[in-house]
Amino acid sequence: MSCTIRKATPQDLPRIREIYEMARQFMRKNGNHSQWGKGDEPEALIEEDIRQGNLYVLEEASIHAVFAFIIGEDPTYLEIEEGNWKSEEPYAAVHRVASDGTVQGVIGHVMDYCSAQVPHLRIDTHKDNKVMQHVLEKYGFVSCGIVHVPDGSPRIAYELLEKSE
Numbered sequence: 001m002s003c004t005i006r007k008a009t010p011q012d013l014p015r016i017r018e019i020y021e022m023a024r025q026f027m028r029k030n031g032n033h034s035q036w037g038k039g040d041e042p043e044a045l046i047e048e049d050i051r052q053g054n055l056y057v058l059e060e061a062s063i064h065a066v067f068a069f070i071i072g073e074d075p076t077y078l079e080i081e082e083g084n085w086k087s088e089e090p091y092a093a094v095h096r097v098a099s100d101g102t103v104q105g106v107i108g109h110v111m112d113y114c115s116a117q118v119p120h121l122r123i124d125t126h127k128d129n130k131v132m133q134h135v136l137e138k139y140g141f142v143s144c145g146i147v148h149v150p151d152g153s154p155r156i157a158y159e160l161l162e163k164s165e
Contacts, residue, residue: 003059004059013047015057016055016063031128055067068094068095069113071118076147077122077124091159094123107136111139123141
């Protein structure tokens with residue numbers, strides 16, 4: 001499979017919105033009923049993410065996944081409860097990962113791309129998002145504690161210091 005990752009453009013917005021809706025439906029079917037609900041929709045941020053050059057798409061003929069990749073300090077990760085970050089070295093954050101479900105190993109593709117640029121990554125996910133928790137841990141992320149997203153709701157915080165081969 002030859003997937004490519006590139007920065008998203010405004011022309012990608014209709015497909016990106018479709019992918020986030022598919023991901024939201026998948027989460028609901030898998031017991032995650034509150035993530036990306038009212039006030040927490042990734043769609044509210046995607047145009048700004050594109051403008052700032054932080055939104056990426058994974059494509060193989062067409063777009064199959066989307067994610068934000070932000071290099072540098074993230075306000076969400078300034079305070080952590082019930083644990084500690086493993087490192088205070090510079091990092092990049094991965095947010096709002098969503099897939100249409102047709103490409104296997106999306107998290108691996110996304111994280112391989114991101115960790116090749118910045119080996120220290122942070123990401124968070126909802127306590128009910130068991131699928132994401134599983135794939136993050138399978139990839140090598142470790143749970144570090146609890147952070148709070150801008151709407152104040154808690155998320156499990158994960159960190160990857162460097163992908164061990």
